[in-house]
Amino acid sequence: MDMTVCVPRLPGVGETVIGSAFSIAGGGKGANQAVAAARLGASVSLVGRVGRDEFGRELARRYEAEGIDTSCLCWDEETPTGVALVMVDEDGENVIAVSPGSNSKLSVADGMAAKSRIADAHCLLVQLEIPLETVRTVVGLAHAHGVRVILNPAPAVALPSDISGKIDILTPNRTEAEVLSGTRVSTIDDAKRAGRLIQSQMGSDVVVTLGGQGAILVTRDSEGVVPPFPVVAVDSTGAGDAFNGALAFELGRSSPLDESVRFACAAAAIAVTRLGAQTSLPSYHEVASFLRGKE
Numbered sequence: 001m002d003m004t005v006c007v008p009r010l011p012g013v014g015e016t017v018i019g020s021a022f023s024i025a026g027g028g029k030g031a032n033q034a035v036a037a038a039r040l041g042a043s044v045s046l047v048g049r050v051g052r053d054e055f056g057r058e059l060a061r062r063y064e065a066e067g068i069d070t071s072c073l074c075w076d077e078e079t080p081t082g083v084a085l086v087m088v089d090e091d092g093e094n095v096i097a098v099s100p101g102s103n104s105k106l107s108v109a110d111g112m113a114a115k116s117r118i119a120d121a122h123c124l125l126v127q128l129e130i131p132l133e134t135v136r137t138v139v140g141l142a143h144a145h146g147v148r149v150i151l152n153p154a155p156a157v158a159l160p161s162d163i164s165g166k167i168d169i170l171t172p173n174r175t176e177a178e179v180l181s182g183t184r185v186s187t188i189d190d191a192k193r194a195g196r197l198i199q200s201q202m203g204s205d206v207v208v209t210l211g212g213q214g215a216i217l218v219t220r221d222s223e224g225v226v227p228p229f230p231v232v233a234v235d236s237t238g239a240g241d242a243f244n245g246a247l248a249f250e251l252g253r254s255s256p257l258d259e260s261v262r263f264a265c266a267a268a269a270i271a272v273t274r275l276g277a278q279t280s281l282p283s284y285h286e287v288a289s290f291l292r293g294k295e
Helices: 029-040 054-065 101-105 108-113 115-119 132-144 174-181 188-202 239-252 257-271 284-292
Strands: 002-006 022-025 048-051 073-076 083-088 094-099 123-126 148-151 205-209 215-218 223-226
Touching: 029 054, 029 123, 029 239, 029 284, 048 054, 048 101, 054 073, 073 101, 108 132, 115 132, 123 132, 123 239, 132 148, 148 239, 174 188, 174 205, 188 205, 188 215, 188 223, 205 239, 205 257, 215 257, 223 257, 239 257, 257 284
Parallel strands: 002 083, 048 073, 123 148
Antiparallel strands: 002 022, 083 094, 205 215, 215 223
16 A cells, blocks of 8 residues: 655655645555556456455455456455555655565465466566565466566566576666666666666566656667657656556557557556556556557
8 A cells, every 4th residue: 555745855864844745545566557457458367465454455445446356366364465655756756665564475375376367368467576486486387378477677676597588578667777787777878788688688578668768678689769758747656567557458459569668658658647656547548549649
């Protein structure tokens, strides 16, 4: 559950800043991306874990209201639901502190229990707010059944070497690309170089998301820049989740990767014009109308 305060500027160490608007909304990378894809029209099953507490019950209700299958949502009797504390400044930049809670308890057994859902899917979309051993398990399951795997390597950590070759698309942002490549990413050329390094290491297609600078797409045979859609940013929270959910949705419709990345960039551009994570995620009609206006 995300608890967000709008502030005039992000505080320094030991500093108190008086904020304005406050909101409580559903969050978490996996859930945000599930909602993003469902709101666009995808059929989505969410594999996750929440505490059997007020936040957990409310989140499950919200997922179901979005049309998401929650049959693989696990209930933790001992560990509370994960929470995030978010501050957003007047430029739309944010700082976030996360207490993972029950997310950290999503086990290999929980992943295996979702085997039939994973095997029947067009795509598995995975994040790193859960244990790496569970990530390894579900990625292996999807790969064994010929299911496309998109890994959003967030938050940034070193990836297990044995999932190399089992991931189809990696979607790091600038910071995550630096961690995975071991190089600094300050410019477009830096992002291209990092993308090439990651692609050669992991064998997957790589999309480095750069916010207002668009995205870099690197495959085994090509690389290119997907231009940004200029908008007035209000809150960047959840922009990457909007991107990943939209990417999975569009690829599930058998769109080419470059077109899918452009569609995902449009979804993210819309999301940053609104406050919150799940509250900012657009519908298919909104993204389609936005893209028509850019033709």
